[in-house]
Amino acid sequence: MTSSSQQRFDNLINGEWVPGASYAPNINPSDVSDVLGEYAQADVAQVEAAVAAARAAFPKWSVSGIQARADALDKIGTEILARRDELGRLLAREEGKVLPEAIGEVVRAGNIFKFFAGECLRLSGEILPSVRPGIGVEVTREPIGVVGMITPWNFPIAIPSWKIAPALAYGCCVVLKPADLVPGCAWALADIIHRSGIPAGVFNLVMGRGSLVGNAIVTNPQVDAISFTGSVGVGRQIAQTAVGLGKKVQLEMGGKNPQVILDDADLNLAVELSANSGFFSTGQRCTASSRLIVTEGIHDKFIAALAERTKKLKVGAALAAGTDIGPVVSQAQLDQDMSYVTLGQEEGGKIVAGGSLVEYETKGFFMAPTLLTETTSAMRINREEVFGPVVSVIRVKDYEEALAVANDTPFGLSAGIATTSLKYATHFKRHSQVGMVMVNLPTAGVDYHVPFGGRKGSSYGPREQGRYAAEFFTVVKTAYTLA
Numbered sequence: 001m002t003s004s005s006q007q008r009f010d011n012l013i014n015g016e017w018v019p020g021a022s023y024a025p026n027i028n029p030s031d032v033s034d035v036l037g038e039y040a041q042a043d044v045a046q047v048e049a050a051v052a053a054a055r056a057a058f059p060k061w062s063v064s065g066i067q068a069r070a071d072a073l074d075k076i077g078t079e080i081l082a083r084r085d086e087l088g089r090l091l092a093r094e095e096g097k098v099l100p101e102a103i104g105e106v107v108r109a110g111n112i113f114k115f116f117a118g119e120c121l122r123l124s125g126e127i128l129p130s131v132r133p134g135i136g137v138e139v140t141r142e143p144i145g146v147v148g149m150i151t152p153w154n155f156p157i158a159i160p161s162w163k164i165a166p167a168l169a170y171g172c173c174v175v176l177k178p179a180d181l182v183p184g185c186a187w188a189l190a191d192i193i194h195r196s197g198i199p200a201g202v203f204n205l206v207m208g209r210g211s212l213v214g215n216a217i218v219t220n221p222q223v224d225a226i227s228f229t230g231s232v233g234v235g236r237q238i239a240q241t242a243v244g245l246g247k248k249v250q251l252e253m254g255g256k257n258p259q260v261i262l263d264d265a266d267l268n269l270a271v272e273l274s275a276n277s278g279f280f281s282t283g284q285r286c287t288a289s290s291r292l293i294v295t296e297g298i299h300d301k302f303i304a305a306l307a308e309r310t311k312k313l314k315v316g317a318a319l320a321a322g323t324d325i326g327p328v329v330s331q332a333q334l335d336q337d338m339s340y341v342t343l344g345q346e347e348g349g350k351i352v353a354g355g356s357l358v359e360y361e362t363k364g365f366f367m368a369p370t371l372l373t374e375t376t377s378a379m380r381i382n383r384e385e386v387f388g389p390v391v392s393v394i395r396v397k398d399y400e401e402a403l404a405v406a407n408d409t410p411f412g413l414s415a416g417i418a419t420t421s422l423k424y425a426t427h428f429k430r431h432s433q434v435g436m437v438m439v440n441l442p443t444a445g446v447d448y449h450v451p452f453g454g455r456k457g458s459s460y461g462p463r464e465q466g467r468y469a470a471e472f473f474t475v476v477k478t479a480y481t482l483a
């Protein structure tokens with residue numbers, strides 16, 4: 001960091017803070033007159049320097065002691081948790097997540113580092129007998145190498161953390177490019193990692209645009225693997241390039257997650273979890289439920305109650321006490337959200353709550369949480385990811401139709417069912433074509449110590465998080481020894 005009239009935040013390359021080729025302002029979506037600082041924009045030469053530093057650090061770090069790695073990760077987790085309020089305010093200010101959710105995300109990031117500190121001590125392999133007498137077989141895991149990480153804006157500290165922590169735990173070196181809209185949390189995290197005792201070059205931060213900085217990481221031959229979270233279009237493009245260059249790839253992309261509400265559901269619970277899934281975090285979660293699939297016996301009373309609940313949600317600045325729904329992250333995302341509200345109506349949907357921008361005391365990207373009824377599965381509003389506080393409702397006859405509609409999507413990240421029937425809950429858990437399924441819980445809001453990821457168009461490559469993260473960050477070696 002250097003000081004000027006507006007505070008400047010630099011890239012971290014080979015253990016040094018390096019000024020950017022240029023700088024860009026980090027703007028508060030709750031109040032566009034509030035600039036958090038000027039953040040470095042790397043050029044291609046800086047990306048190459050960061051990758052070279054990671055490459056050079058890898059041989060030593062890949063065989064470093066597990067106690068030293070565990071201690072460093074634990075120290076990082078401890079500092080994040082100790083600074084939860086301050087980092088939560090930073091997150092709320094730069095991304096627009098309301099303060100309690102922002103603090104929750106920071107706590108999650110701290111816990112992820114603590115979890116992977118423990119994982120350093122639980123690395124294991126297998127010893128197997130050979131089919132040939134007198135030979136021993138060992139199966140072990142080794143770090144994959146230099147990992148390029150490209151992260152989105154919607155979880156500015158948790159997503160980088162759940163990529164960085166396992167990478168470091170398993171002995172990989174890292175080059176992180178955070179989303180250009182939210183460099184503040186990534187910079188704060190880099191600063192904490194930098195001071196944790198991890199050797200220079202093991203972790204590098206290069207900020208800037210995806211088309212330049214992200215692309216330079218993806219195409220660099222010294223990068224062994226790419227872990228990406230973001231949109232389907234960019235994810236597929238990255239995969240094509242990276243796989244073509246022989247890199248290992250992990251993609252977490254969009255969702256069009258269904259929330260099924262059956263006639264026998266607990267009405268209040270169904271309303272609460274639908275409001276949470278659809279509107280909390282301003283609907284900007286890949287696990288958000290943007291499709292409510294409701295059986296006809298409960299449909300009208302459920303919609304009436306959910307519309308009432310939606311209208312009571314308070315839209316406002318992320319840091320203001322009592323705000324339920326913060327701003328949309330940017331003008332471009334707001335335009336996209338509002339265009340889907342218009343499209344949903346043009347396709348025949350009826351607005352029963354929201355549908356408009358919200359005037360607020362500060363100039364930000366505020367819109368009312370919006371509920372559209374009378375939609376069908378074939379409509380674009382039910383097929384494309386909106387990524388905002390927009391939820392559409394599909395009326396169905398019974399459970400069988402609900403399941404068919406839930407699965408009628410190119411995505412497969414998460415799905416939920418609200419029911420008191422063990423039979424339907426059990427059937428849904430087995431037959432829902434997703435990576436994560438919830439019974440009487442919101443589709444969003446997951447644990448940090450278990451696998452995260454989807455099927456179909458939502459994900460590609462090994463799962464993230466929990467001990468399943470080892471699949472991506474390590475490569476298996478089989479050793480034969482003549483006794």
Ligand SMILES: NC(=O)C1=CN([C@@H]2O[C@H](COP(=O)(O)OP(=O)(O)OC[C@H]3O[C@@H](n4cnc5c(N)ncnc54)[C@H](OP(=O)(O)O)[C@@H]3O)[C@@H](O)[C@H]2O)C=CC1
Pocket residue numbers: 150151152153154177178179180181208209210211213214215218229230231232234235237238252253254255285286333336385386387
């Ligand atoms: N599944 C999820 O968790 C998320 C899904 N999305 C979906 O994506 C839509 C658009 O959001 P957006 O943030 O623009 O998502 P993107 O997929 O464009 O961005 C995700 C990350 O990829 C980077 N990137 C963009 N283009 C390239 C490229 N050519 N090569 C390498 N890296 C690149 C971005 O950089 P930069 O910051 O410069 O754009 C960012 O760091 C949303 O409306 C939503 O539908 C968005 C965020 C998260």
Ligand SMILES: O=C(O)CCC(=O)C(=O)O
Pocket residue numbers: 154155229284285286287288443444445446
């Ligand atoms: O639902 C969650 O807790 C996580 C969501 C997420 O990771 C995302 O939206 O990218």
